[in-house]
Amino acid sequence: MDVADHASIDALAQKYVGTAMDVLINNAGVSVPRSANGEHRLKQTFGTLDYTAWDNIFQVNVKGLLKVSEAFVENVSASSDKTIVALSSTMGSIQEGALPVFLYGSSKAAGNWIISMLAKELKERGIITVSLCPGHVKTAMGGPIAPIEVDDSVAGMRKTIAGLTLDDTGSFKRFNGETVAW
Amino acid sequence: MPTVLVTGANRGIGLGFVRQYATEGWEVIACCRSPQSADDLNALATQSATSSGGRVQVEQMDVADHASVDALAKKYAGKPMDVLINNAGVPGPRGDNREFIFKQMFGTIDYAAWDDVFRINTMGALKVSEAFAENVAASAEKKIVAVSSTMGSIQEGTMPVFIYGSSKAASNWVVSMMAHELKDRGIIAMTFCPGHVRTDMGGPEAPVEVEDSVSGMRKIIAGLTLDDTGSFKRFDGETVAW
Numbered sequence: 276m277d278v279a280d281h282a283s284i285d286a287l288a289q290k291y292v293g294t295a296m297d298v299l300i301n302n303a304g305v306s307v308p309r310s311a312n313g314e315h316r317l318k319q320t321f322g323t324l325d326y327t328a329w330d331n332i333f334q335v336n337v338k339g340l341l342k343v344s345e346a347f348v349e350n351v352s353a354s355s356d357k358t359i360v361a362l363s364s365t366m367g368s369i370q371e372g373a374l375p376v377f378l379y380g381s382s383k384a385a386g387n388w389i390i391s392m393l394a395k396e397l398k399e400r401g402i403i404t405v406s407l408c409p410g411h412v413k414t415a416m417g418g419p420i421a422p423i424e425v426d427d428s429v430a431g432m433r434k435t436i437a438g439l440t441l442d443d444t445g446s447f448k449r450f451n452g453e454t455v456a457w
Numbered sequence: 458m459p460t461v462l463v464t465g466a467n468r469g470i471g472l473g474f475v476r477q478y479a480t481e482g483w484e485v486i487a488c489c490r491s492p493q494s495a496d497d498l499n500a501l502a503t504q505s506a507t508s509s510g511g512r513v514q515v516e517q518m519d520v521a522d523h524a525s526v527d528a529l530a531k532k533y534a535g536k537p538m539d540v541l542i543n544n545a546g547v548p549g550p551r552g553d554n555r556e557f558i559f560k561q562m563f564g565t566i567d568y569a570a571w572d573d574v575f576r577i578n579t580m581g582a583l584k585v586s587e588a589f590a591e592n593v594a595a596s597a598e599k600k601i602v603a604v605s606s607t608m609g610s611i612q613e614g615t616m617p618v619f620i621y622g623s624s625k626a627a628s629n630w631v632v633s634m635m636a637h638e639l640k641d642r643g644i645i646a647m648t649f650c651p652g653h654v655r656t657d658m659g660g661p662e663a664p665v666e667v668e669d670s671v672s673g674m675r676k677i678i679a680g681l682t683l684d685d686t687g688s689f690k691r692f693d694g695e696t697v698a699w
Protein backbone atom coordinates (compact mmCIF):
# COMPACT_ATOMS: atom_id res chain seq x y z
CA MET A 276 0.00 0.00 0.00
CA ASP A 277 1.33 3.39 -1.06
CA VAL A 278 -0.51 5.98 1.01
CA ALA A 279 -0.23 8.50 -1.82
CA ASP A 280 -1.93 6.07 -4.20
CA HIS A 281 -5.56 5.97 -3.20
CA ALA A 282 -6.37 3.05 -5.50
CA SER A 283 -3.89 0.92 -3.55
CA ILE A 284 -5.51 1.97 -0.28
CA ASP A 285 -8.99 1.14 -1.53
CA ALA A 286 -7.77 -2.21 -2.84
CA LEU A 287 -6.31 -3.15 0.53
CA ALA A 288 -9.40 -1.99 2.38
CA GLN A 289 -11.45 -4.15 0.03
CA LYS A 290 -9.25 -7.15 0.78
CA TYR A 291 -9.70 -6.73 4.52
CA VAL A 292 -13.39 -5.89 4.59
CA GLY A 293 -14.85 -7.28 7.80
CA THR A 294 -11.50 -7.88 9.52
CA ALA A 295 -11.39 -6.18 12.90
CA MET A 296 -8.32 -3.99 13.37
CA ASP A 297 -7.56 -3.01 16.93
CA VAL A 298 -4.85 -0.50 16.22
CA LEU A 299 -4.31 1.44 13.01
CA ILE A 300 -0.87 3.05 12.96
CA ASN A 301 -0.43 5.80 10.41
CA ASN A 302 3.36 5.71 10.41
CA ALA A 303 4.30 6.35 6.77
CA GLY A 304 5.78 9.80 6.53
CA VAL A 305 8.25 11.84 4.53
CA SER A 306 10.25 15.01 4.71
CA VAL A 307 12.63 16.44 2.15
CA PRO A 308 15.08 13.54 1.69
CA ARG A 309 18.43 14.10 3.40
CA SER A 310 21.29 15.13 1.16
CA ALA A 311 24.96 14.97 2.10
CA ASN A 312 25.58 18.66 1.36
CA GLY A 313 22.75 19.86 3.59
CA GLU A 314 20.73 21.10 0.63
CA HIS A 315 17.63 19.42 2.06
CA ARG A 316 17.64 21.99 4.84
CA LEU A 317 17.71 24.92 2.44
CA LYS A 318 14.67 23.57 0.63
CA GLN A 319 12.68 23.99 3.83
CA THR A 320 14.20 27.29 4.94
CA PHE A 321 12.40 30.61 4.61
CA GLY A 322 13.97 32.53 1.75
CA THR A 323 15.04 29.42 -0.18
CA LEU A 324 11.90 27.29 0.01
CA ASP A 325 11.43 24.62 -2.63
CA TYR A 326 7.69 24.47 -3.16
CA THR A 327 7.91 21.52 -5.52
CA ALA A 328 9.29 19.41 -2.67
CA TRP A 329 6.16 20.18 -0.68
CA ASP A 330 3.82 18.22 -2.86
CA ASN A 331 4.94 14.71 -1.95
CA ILE A 332 5.09 15.64 1.73
CA PHE A 333 1.52 16.90 1.57
CA GLN A 334 0.29 13.84 -0.35
CA VAL A 335 1.82 11.43 2.16
CA ASN A 336 1.70 13.18 5.53
CA VAL A 337 -1.64 14.94 5.19
CA LYS A 338 -3.88 13.40 2.55
CA GLY A 339 -2.50 9.89 3.06
CA LEU A 340 -3.20 10.03 6.78
CA LEU A 341 -6.84 10.94 6.29
CA LYS A 342 -7.40 8.57 3.37
CA VAL A 343 -6.02 5.54 5.23
CA SER A 344 -8.06 6.40 8.31
CA GLU A 345 -11.17 6.81 6.18
CA ALA A 346 -10.57 3.52 4.36
CA PHE A 347 -10.06 1.41 7.51
CA VAL A 348 -12.35 3.11 10.02
CA GLU A 349 -14.95 0.32 9.83
CA ASN A 350 -12.26 -2.23 10.62
CA VAL A 351 -11.17 -0.23 13.64
CA SER A 352 -14.74 0.30 14.72
CA ALA A 353 -15.36 -3.47 14.63
CA SER A 354 -12.39 -4.21 16.93
CA SER A 355 -12.07 -4.19 20.69
CA ASP A 356 -9.23 -1.66 21.12
CA LYS A 357 -10.57 0.78 18.50
CA THR A 358 -7.45 2.90 18.26
CA ILE A 359 -6.15 5.13 15.45
CA VAL A 360 -2.66 6.52 15.89
CA ALA A 361 -0.73 8.98 13.75
CA LEU A 362 3.02 9.40 13.96
CA SER A 363 3.33 13.13 14.18
CA SER A 364 6.26 15.17 15.42
CA THR A 365 6.98 17.85 17.99
CA MET A 366 8.27 19.75 14.96
CA GLY A 367 4.64 20.03 13.87
CA SER A 368 3.59 21.61 17.15
CA ILE A 369 2.69 25.28 16.77
CA GLN A 370 3.66 25.97 20.38
CA GLU A 371 6.67 23.67 20.85
CA GLY A 372 8.08 23.41 17.34
CA ALA A 373 11.37 25.25 17.23
CA LEU A 374 12.90 24.10 13.98
CA PRO A 375 12.06 26.12 10.87
CA VAL A 376 11.46 23.13 8.59
CA PHE A 377 8.55 24.80 6.84
CA LEU A 378 7.36 22.00 4.59
CA TYR A 379 7.53 19.09 7.02
CA GLY A 380 6.44 21.02 10.10
CA SER A 381 3.33 22.49 8.52
CA SER A 382 2.37 19.07 7.13
CA LYS A 383 2.49 17.59 10.62
CA ALA A 384 0.45 20.53 11.97
CA ALA A 385 -2.20 19.77 9.34
CA GLY A 386 -2.01 16.11 10.40
CA ASN A 387 -2.53 17.13 14.02
CA TRP A 388 -5.62 19.12 13.09
CA ILE A 389 -6.94 16.09 11.22
CA ILE A 390 -6.29 13.78 14.15
CA SER A 391 -8.00 16.03 16.65
CA MET A 392 -10.99 16.52 14.39
CA LEU A 393 -11.19 12.76 13.84
CA ALA A 394 -11.15 12.35 17.62
CA LYS A 395 -14.17 14.66 17.88
CA GLU A 396 -15.94 12.90 15.00
CA LEU A 397 -15.29 9.32 16.06
CA LYS A 398 -15.60 9.51 19.82
CA GLU A 399 -19.27 8.54 19.73
CA ARG A 400 -18.28 5.31 18.08
CA GLY A 401 -15.82 4.57 20.88
CA ILE A 402 -12.79 5.14 18.67
CA ILE A 403 -9.66 6.61 20.28
CA THR A 404 -7.58 8.82 18.02
CA VAL A 405 -4.18 10.25 19.03
CA SER A 406 -1.05 11.88 17.64
CA LEU A 407 2.28 10.50 18.86
CA CYS A 408 5.73 12.03 18.60
CA PRO A 409 8.22 9.15 18.43
CA GLY A 410 11.08 11.32 19.72
CA HIS A 411 14.19 11.96 17.65
CA VAL A 412 14.85 8.44 16.41
CA LYS A 413 17.80 6.88 14.64
CA THR A 414 16.25 6.08 11.23
CA ALA A 415 16.76 7.24 7.67
CA MET A 416 14.66 10.28 8.53
CA GLY A 417 16.02 10.95 11.99
CA GLY A 418 19.64 10.55 10.88
CA PRO A 419 22.54 8.72 12.49
CA ILE A 420 23.08 11.18 15.34
CA ALA A 421 19.52 10.85 16.66
CA PRO A 422 19.62 9.95 20.37
CA ILE A 423 16.75 7.42 20.48
CA GLU A 424 16.84 3.84 19.21
CA VAL A 425 13.90 2.55 17.21
CA ASP A 426 13.38 -0.20 19.79
CA ASP A 427 13.00 2.25 22.65
CA SER A 428 10.77 4.65 20.76
CA VAL A 429 8.49 1.84 19.64
CA ALA A 430 8.39 0.16 23.05
CA GLY A 431 7.40 3.50 24.59
CA MET A 432 4.71 4.17 21.99
CA ARG A 433 3.33 0.63 22.34
CA LYS A 434 3.09 1.07 26.07
CA THR A 435 1.37 4.42 25.61
CA ILE A 436 -1.03 2.92 23.05
CA ALA A 437 -1.84 -0.01 25.33
CA GLY A 438 -2.83 2.38 28.11
CA LEU A 439 -5.10 4.63 26.04
CA THR A 440 -8.72 5.11 27.04
CA LEU A 441 -11.44 7.16 25.40
CA ASP A 442 -10.48 10.02 27.73
CA ASP A 443 -7.18 10.26 25.85
CA THR A 444 -8.79 10.74 22.47
CA GLY A 445 -7.59 13.87 20.73
CA SER A 446 -4.35 14.02 22.69
CA PHE A 447 -0.80 14.55 21.46
CA LYS A 448 1.80 12.52 23.32
CA ARG A 449 5.48 11.84 23.12
CA PHE A 450 6.63 8.20 22.92
CA ASN A 451 7.23 8.27 26.68
CA GLY A 452 3.66 9.35 27.42
CA GLU A 453 4.33 13.05 28.10
CA THR A 454 1.86 15.50 26.61
CA VAL A 455 2.98 17.70 23.71
CA ALA A 456 1.29 21.11 23.32
CA TRP A 457 -0.47 21.75 20.01
CA MET B 458 1.80 57.54 3.99
CA PRO B 459 2.31 53.89 4.83
CA THR B 460 1.86 51.14 2.24
CA VAL B 461 -0.20 47.96 2.53
CA LEU B 462 -0.33 44.99 0.16
CA VAL B 463 -3.53 42.94 0.17
CA THR B 464 -4.04 39.59 -1.59
CA GLY B 465 -7.50 38.54 -2.77
CA ALA B 466 -8.41 42.23 -2.87
CA ASN B 467 -11.27 42.14 -5.37
CA ARG B 468 -14.12 41.05 -3.10
CA GLY B 469 -15.10 40.12 0.42
CA ILE B 470 -12.77 40.90 3.30
CA GLY B 471 -9.88 41.80 1.00
CA LEU B 472 -11.91 44.49 -0.72
CA GLY B 473 -12.93 45.76 2.71
CA PHE B 474 -9.27 46.20 3.66
CA VAL B 475 -8.59 48.11 0.44
CA ARG B 476 -11.52 50.44 1.00
CA GLN B 477 -10.67 51.29 4.59
CA TYR B 478 -6.92 51.72 4.14
CA ALA B 479 -7.51 53.90 1.06
CA THR B 480 -10.00 56.01 2.95
CA GLU B 481 -7.38 56.54 5.62
CA GLY B 482 -4.92 57.74 3.02
CA TRP B 483 -2.66 54.69 2.75
CA GLU B 484 -1.03 53.56 -0.43
CA VAL B 485 -2.70 50.24 -1.24
CA ILE B 486 -1.29 47.57 -3.52
CA ALA B 487 -4.44 45.60 -4.23
CA CYS B 488 -3.72 42.18 -5.73
CA CYS B 489 -6.20 39.91 -7.43
CA ARG B 490 -6.31 37.01 -9.85
CA SER B 491 -8.27 38.78 -12.60
CA PRO B 492 -7.96 42.59 -12.60
CA GLN B 493 -9.99 42.88 -15.82
CA SER B 494 -13.11 41.57 -14.08
CA ALA B 495 -12.48 43.16 -10.68
CA ASP B 496 -15.19 45.78 -11.14
CA ASP B 497 -15.64 46.90 -7.54
CA LEU B 498 -11.91 47.11 -6.98
CA ASN B 499 -11.30 48.99 -10.22
CA ALA B 500 -14.03 51.45 -9.28
CA LEU B 501 -12.33 52.03 -5.94
CA ALA B 502 -9.00 52.57 -7.68
CA THR B 503 -10.50 55.09 -10.09
CA GLN B 504 -12.16 56.90 -7.24
CA SER B 505 -8.92 57.00 -5.26
CA ALA B 506 -7.07 58.50 -8.21
CA THR B 507 -9.34 61.54 -8.18
CA SER B 508 -9.78 61.94 -4.44
CA SER B 509 -7.36 63.40 -1.92
CA GLY B 510 -7.22 60.08 -0.04
CA GLY B 511 -4.88 57.16 -0.53
CA ARG B 512 -3.83 55.64 -3.81
CA VAL B 513 -5.04 52.18 -4.86
CA GLN B 514 -2.86 50.34 -7.32
CA VAL B 515 -4.53 47.23 -8.76
CA GLU B 516 -2.12 44.38 -9.56
CA GLN B 517 -2.48 40.88 -10.97
CA MET B 518 -1.32 38.12 -8.63
CA ASP B 519 -2.58 34.58 -8.22
CA VAL B 520 -1.06 33.32 -4.97
CA ALA B 521 -0.98 29.77 -6.34
CA ASP B 522 0.91 30.88 -9.44
CA HIS B 523 4.41 31.48 -8.14
CA ALA B 524 5.57 33.07 -11.39
CA SER B 525 2.95 35.78 -10.90
CA VAL B 526 4.08 36.29 -7.29
CA ASP B 527 7.73 36.54 -8.32
CA ALA B 528 6.87 38.93 -11.15
CA LEU B 529 5.07 41.30 -8.81
CA ALA B 530 7.84 41.08 -6.21
CA LYS B 531 10.31 42.01 -8.92
CA LYS B 532 8.22 44.98 -9.97
CA TYR B 533 8.16 46.28 -6.39
CA ALA B 534 11.75 45.42 -5.43
CA GLY B 535 13.04 48.04 -3.01
CA LYS B 536 9.60 49.40 -2.18
CA PRO B 537 8.90 49.40 1.58
CA MET B 538 5.62 47.72 2.53
CA ASP B 539 4.42 48.39 6.05
CA VAL B 540 1.69 45.79 6.21
CA LEU B 541 1.36 42.62 4.15
CA ILE B 542 -2.09 41.06 4.39
CA ASN B 543 -2.34 37.44 3.28
CA ASN B 544 -6.08 37.40 2.80
CA ALA B 545 -6.63 35.33 -0.36
CA GLY B 546 -8.29 32.04 0.48
CA VAL B 547 -10.73 29.46 -0.74
CA PRO B 548 -13.28 27.44 1.20
CA GLY B 549 -12.63 24.23 -0.71
CA PRO B 550 -15.18 21.98 -2.33
CA ARG B 551 -18.77 22.28 -1.26
CA GLY B 552 -21.74 20.09 -2.03
CA ASP B 553 -24.64 21.34 -4.13
CA ASN B 554 -26.15 22.82 -1.03
CA ARG B 555 -23.51 25.07 0.54
CA GLU B 556 -24.57 24.12 4.05
CA PHE B 557 -23.91 20.50 3.31
CA ILE B 558 -20.19 20.28 2.95
CA PHE B 559 -20.02 16.56 2.40
CA LYS B 560 -17.02 16.81 0.08
CA GLN B 561 -14.98 17.78 3.11
CA MET B 562 -16.57 15.40 5.58
CA PHE B 563 -15.03 12.19 6.86
CA GLY B 564 -16.25 9.30 4.72
CA THR B 565 -16.89 11.39 1.62
CA ILE B 566 -13.73 13.48 1.27
CA ASP B 567 -13.00 14.82 -2.22
CA TYR B 568 -9.24 14.25 -2.29
CA ALA B 569 -8.74 15.58 -5.81
CA ALA B 570 -10.09 18.97 -4.79
CA TRP B 571 -7.75 19.19 -1.81
CA ASP B 572 -4.57 20.15 -3.68
CA ASP B 573 -5.80 23.55 -4.81
CA VAL B 574 -6.97 24.47 -1.33
CA PHE B 575 -3.58 23.59 0.09
CA ARG B 576 -1.77 25.48 -2.67
CA ILE B 577 -3.80 28.63 -2.09
CA ASN B 578 -4.46 28.71 1.66
CA THR B 579 -1.20 27.23 2.93
CA MET B 580 1.51 27.51 0.31
CA GLY B 581 0.16 30.78 -1.09
CA ALA B 582 0.49 32.73 2.14
CA LEU B 583 4.02 31.43 2.63
CA LYS B 584 5.12 32.12 -0.93
CA VAL B 585 3.77 35.68 -0.83
CA SER B 586 5.43 36.31 2.54
CA GLU B 587 8.73 34.95 1.27
CA ALA B 588 8.52 37.05 -1.89
CA PHE B 589 7.77 40.32 -0.09
CA ALA B 590 9.69 39.83 3.18
CA GLU B 591 12.39 42.29 2.09
CA ASN B 592 9.78 44.94 1.35
CA VAL B 593 8.27 44.48 4.79
CA ALA B 594 11.71 44.51 6.42
CA ALA B 595 12.46 47.84 4.72
CA SER B 596 9.29 49.51 6.06
CA ALA B 597 8.56 51.35 9.29
CA GLU B 598 5.76 49.10 10.59
CA LYS B 599 7.08 45.68 9.46
CA LYS B 600 3.89 43.62 9.81
CA ILE B 601 2.81 40.41 8.11
CA VAL B 602 -0.68 39.15 8.88
CA ALA B 603 -2.62 36.15 7.66
CA VAL B 604 -6.38 35.87 7.59
CA SER B 605 -6.92 32.38 8.95
CA SER B 606 -9.94 30.97 10.76
CA THR B 607 -10.98 29.57 14.12
CA MET B 608 -11.95 26.54 12.03
CA GLY B 609 -8.23 25.91 11.63
CA SER B 610 -7.64 25.87 15.37
CA ILE B 611 -6.78 22.41 16.69
CA GLN B 612 -8.24 23.26 20.07
CA GLU B 613 -11.20 25.47 19.18
CA GLY B 614 -12.20 24.17 15.76
CA THR B 615 -15.46 22.25 15.97
CA MET B 616 -16.52 22.01 12.33
CA PRO B 617 -15.38 18.83 10.57
CA VAL B 618 -14.43 20.51 7.29
CA PHE B 619 -11.29 18.48 6.86
CA ILE B 620 -9.82 20.14 3.80
CA TYR B 621 -10.31 23.79 4.71
CA GLY B 622 -9.59 23.32 8.41
CA SER B 623 -6.32 21.46 7.94
CA SER B 624 -5.16 23.98 5.32
CA LYS B 625 -5.63 26.78 7.86
CA ALA B 626 -3.94 24.75 10.64
CA ALA B 627 -0.91 24.29 8.39
CA SER B 628 -0.96 28.00 7.61
CA ASN B 629 -1.09 28.77 11.34
CA TRP B 630 2.06 26.71 11.85
CA VAL B 631 3.70 28.57 8.97
CA VAL B 632 2.87 32.01 10.34
CA SER B 633 4.04 31.09 13.84
CA MET B 634 7.30 29.78 12.49
CA MET B 635 7.73 32.95 10.40
CA ALA B 636 7.24 34.90 13.62
CA HIS B 637 10.21 33.03 15.15
CA GLU B 638 12.31 33.36 12.04
CA LEU B 639 11.69 37.05 11.39
CA LYS B 640 11.64 38.43 14.91
CA ASP B 641 15.33 39.30 14.80
CA ARG B 642 14.61 41.54 11.87
CA GLY B 643 11.90 43.35 13.79
CA ILE B 644 9.10 41.84 11.71
CA ILE B 645 5.80 41.06 13.41
CA ALA B 646 3.93 38.05 11.98
CA MET B 647 0.51 37.05 13.31
CA THR B 648 -2.72 35.27 12.44
CA PHE B 649 -6.31 36.49 12.44
CA CYS B 650 -9.71 34.95 12.55
CA PRO B 651 -11.95 37.56 10.90
CA GLY B 652 -15.09 36.17 12.56
CA HIS B 653 -17.93 34.66 10.56
CA VAL B 654 -18.26 37.35 7.94
CA ARG B 655 -20.98 38.00 5.34
CA THR B 656 -19.07 37.38 2.09
CA ASP B 657 -19.31 34.81 -0.69
CA MET B 658 -17.38 32.46 1.56
CA GLY B 659 -19.13 33.26 4.83
CA GLY B 660 -22.59 33.19 3.26
CA PRO B 661 -25.58 35.50 3.57
CA GLU B 662 -26.47 34.43 7.10
CA ALA B 663 -23.08 35.28 8.58
CA PRO B 664 -23.46 37.63 11.56
CA VAL B 665 -20.45 39.92 11.03
CA GLU B 666 -20.33 42.65 8.37
CA VAL B 667 -17.15 43.03 6.31
CA GLU B 668 -16.81 46.60 7.50
CA ASP B 669 -16.83 45.61 11.17
CA SER B 670 -14.51 42.65 10.75
CA VAL B 671 -12.03 44.77 8.81
CA SER B 672 -12.14 47.75 11.15
CA GLY B 673 -11.57 45.37 14.08
CA MET B 674 -8.56 43.79 12.41
CA ARG B 675 -7.18 47.16 11.30
CA LYS B 676 -7.35 48.45 14.83
CA ILE B 677 -5.43 45.41 16.06
CA ILE B 678 -2.88 45.72 13.26
CA ALA B 679 -2.31 49.37 14.13
CA GLY B 680 -1.56 48.44 17.74
CA LEU B 681 0.72 45.45 17.11
CA THR B 682 4.15 45.44 18.72
CA LEU B 683 6.91 42.85 18.51
CA ASP B 684 5.46 41.29 21.68
CA ASP B 685 2.41 40.28 19.63
CA THR B 686 4.38 38.36 17.07
CA GLY B 687 3.23 34.78 16.71
CA SER B 688 -0.23 35.45 18.14
CA PHE B 689 -3.62 34.28 16.87
CA LYS B 690 -6.38 36.81 17.41
CA ARG B 691 -10.02 37.18 16.52
CA PHE B 692 -11.07 40.46 14.86
CA ASP B 693 -12.47 41.62 18.21
CA GLY B 694 -9.09 41.18 19.92
CA GLU B 695 -9.79 37.89 21.71
CA THR B 696 -6.97 35.36 21.60
CA VAL B 697 -7.72 32.13 19.71
CA ALA B 698 -6.08 28.94 21.01
CA TRP B 699 -3.95 26.97 18.56
Ligand SMILES: NC(=O)c1ccc[n+]([C@@H]2O[C@H](COP(=O)([O-])OP(=O)(O)OC[C@H]3O[C@@H](n4cnc5c(N)ncnc54)[C@H](OP(=O)(O)O)[C@@H]3O)[C@@H](O)[C@H]2O)c1
Nearest residue numbers: 277278279302303304362363364410411412414415416417
Ligand atom coordinates in the same frame (compact mmCIF):
# COMPACT_ATOMS: atom_id res chain seq x y z
N1 LIG C 1 12.85 9.55 13.01
C1 LIG C 1 12.47 10.60 13.70
O1 LIG C 1 13.28 11.20 14.43
C2 LIG C 1 11.05 11.08 13.65
C3 LIG C 1 10.72 12.15 14.48
C4 LIG C 1 9.40 12.61 14.48
C5 LIG C 1 8.47 11.97 13.69
N2 LIG C 1 8.82 10.94 12.88
C6 LIG C 1 7.75 10.32 12.08
O2 LIG C 1 7.76 8.94 12.27
C7 LIG C 1 7.29 8.28 11.09
C8 LIG C 1 8.26 7.23 10.67
O3 LIG C 1 9.51 7.87 10.41
P1 LIG C 1 10.92 7.10 10.29
O4 LIG C 1 11.86 7.86 11.12
O5 LIG C 1 10.75 5.67 10.50
O6 LIG C 1 11.23 7.46 8.77
P2 LIG C 1 11.93 6.61 7.62
O7 LIG C 1 12.99 5.76 8.21
O8 LIG C 1 12.28 7.59 6.58
O9 LIG C 1 10.77 5.65 7.13
C9 LIG C 1 9.62 6.20 6.54
C10 LIG C 1 8.71 5.09 6.15
O10 LIG C 1 7.53 5.68 5.53
C11 LIG C 1 7.36 5.02 4.28
N3 LIG C 1 6.70 5.83 3.29
C12 LIG C 1 7.09 7.01 2.75
N4 LIG C 1 6.21 7.40 1.81
C13 LIG C 1 5.26 6.46 1.75
C14 LIG C 1 4.09 6.27 0.96
N5 LIG C 1 3.74 7.15 0.01
N6 LIG C 1 3.33 5.17 1.17
C15 LIG C 1 3.69 4.26 2.10
N7 LIG C 1 4.79 4.36 2.86
C16 LIG C 1 5.55 5.46 2.67
C17 LIG C 1 8.76 4.65 3.83
O11 LIG C 1 8.66 3.67 2.82
P3 LIG C 1 9.77 3.60 1.62
O12 LIG C 1 10.89 2.80 2.17
O13 LIG C 1 8.99 2.92 0.52
O14 LIG C 1 10.16 5.01 1.30
C18 LIG C 1 9.32 4.12 5.15
O15 LIG C 1 8.86 2.82 5.40
C19 LIG C 1 7.08 9.38 10.04
O16 LIG C 1 5.73 9.72 9.99
C20 LIG C 1 7.92 10.52 10.59
O17 LIG C 1 7.43 11.76 10.16
C21 LIG C 1 10.10 10.47 12.85
Ligand SMILES: NC(=O)c1ccc[n+]([C@@H]2O[C@H](COP(=O)([O-])OP(=O)(O)OC[C@H]3O[C@@H](n4cnc5c(N)ncnc54)[C@H](OP(=O)(O)O)[C@@H]3O)[C@@H](O)[C@H]2O)c1
Nearest residue numbers: 465468469470490519520545546606653654656657658659
Ligand atom coordinates in the same frame (compact mmCIF):
# COMPACT_ATOMS: atom_id res chain seq x y z
N1 LIG D 1 -16.03 34.94 5.50
C1 LIG D 1 -15.77 34.27 6.62
O1 LIG D 1 -16.68 34.02 7.42
C2 LIG D 1 -14.38 33.84 6.93
C3 LIG D 1 -14.17 33.20 8.16
C4 LIG D 1 -12.89 32.80 8.50
C5 LIG D 1 -11.84 33.04 7.63
N2 LIG D 1 -12.05 33.65 6.44
C6 LIG D 1 -10.89 33.88 5.58
O2 LIG D 1 -10.85 35.23 5.16
C7 LIG D 1 -10.21 35.35 3.89
C8 LIG D 1 -11.10 36.15 2.95
O3 LIG D 1 -12.32 35.47 2.85
P1 LIG D 1 -13.67 36.12 2.27
O4 LIG D 1 -14.74 35.77 3.20
O5 LIG D 1 -13.45 37.52 1.88
O6 LIG D 1 -13.85 35.17 0.98
P2 LIG D 1 -14.38 35.48 -0.48
O7 LIG D 1 -15.44 36.51 -0.45
O8 LIG D 1 -14.67 34.15 -1.06
O9 LIG D 1 -13.09 36.11 -1.19
C9 LIG D 1 -11.94 35.34 -1.35
C10 LIG D 1 -10.89 36.19 -2.02
O10 LIG D 1 -9.70 35.41 -2.18
C11 LIG D 1 -9.33 35.47 -3.55
N3 LIG D 1 -8.58 34.31 -3.99
C12 LIG D 1 -8.94 33.00 -3.99
N4 LIG D 1 -7.97 32.24 -4.52
C13 LIG D 1 -6.97 33.09 -4.89
C14 LIG D 1 -5.71 32.92 -5.51
N5 LIG D 1 -5.27 31.70 -5.88
N6 LIG D 1 -4.94 34.00 -5.72
C15 LIG D 1 -5.37 35.23 -5.36
N7 LIG D 1 -6.56 35.46 -4.79
C16 LIG D 1 -7.35 34.39 -4.56
C17 LIG D 1 -10.64 35.60 -4.29
O11 LIG D 1 -10.39 36.03 -5.61
P3 LIG D 1 -11.32 35.57 -6.87
O12 LIG D 1 -12.43 36.56 -6.92
O13 LIG D 1 -10.38 35.61 -8.02
O14 LIG D 1 -11.82 34.18 -6.57
C18 LIG D 1 -11.33 36.62 -3.43
O15 LIG D 1 -10.84 37.90 -3.68
C19 LIG D 1 -9.96 33.92 3.42
O16 LIG D 1 -8.62 33.57 3.65
C20 LIG D 1 -10.89 33.10 4.29
O17 LIG D 1 -10.43 31.77 4.47
C21 LIG D 1 -13.31 34.05 6.06
